[in-house]
Amino acid sequence: MKFTTDKEEKYCILRLEEDKLDATISPQLKAEFVTLHTSGYKNIILDLSRVRYADSSGLSSILTGDRLCKDAGGVFILSSLNDHVLKLIRISQLDTVLNLxxxxxxxxxxxxxxxxxxxxxxEE
Known part of the structure; x- marks a missing residue:
């Protein structure tokens, strides 16, 4: 899996450098989310600007990242989605769960x- 990470104090941006987010990439992406989580990153931004296609395995890895961030009291955000990926998320009704x-x-x-x-x- 090709990706870059931009690690800042309050967040990490993970940019997928792949055209497809499918069963071949999903296990590696889940592993990277776990690695970031154990390194203390509770706020993750997943930049999907290069991804043109996603399937159910890809959505599963996205949900793993979302769950890890929420469990840590943080936020998981998907950014720069193309129309196909956004349509899949909406059809799956995950647009009500995920931060887009x-x-x-x-x-x-x-x-x-x-x-x-x-x-x-x-503080309250």
């Missing part, structure tokens, strides 16, 4: 907003 944000820059802003809201909730 148009661009990676907006996703970074959303992470900071989530962190601020979390801090305010904890």
């Amino acid at each position: 944000i148009p661009t990676t820059e907006e996703a970074v802003d959303a992470v900071f907003m989530y962190e601020i809201e979390n801090e305010l909730r904890n």
Whole structure:
């Protein structure tokens, strides 16, 4: 699996450098989510700008990342989805569960907003 990671203090951006998110990539992506989780990253942005096709295995790996972030009290965001992948997520009705944000820059802003809201909730 080809990918890049941009690790910051409050979040990590994982950019898939693949055309397909399917059964051949899914196990490796899940393993990378687990690695990031155990390294202390609770906020993950998955940039899917290069992905043109996804299947149910790919959605399963995305749900794994979402669950790991939520369990850690963080947020998991999908950014830069193309029309096919977005359509699959909507057909699967996962658009009500997952955080979908148009661009990676907006996703970074959303992470900071989530962190601020979390801090305010904890102060109450």
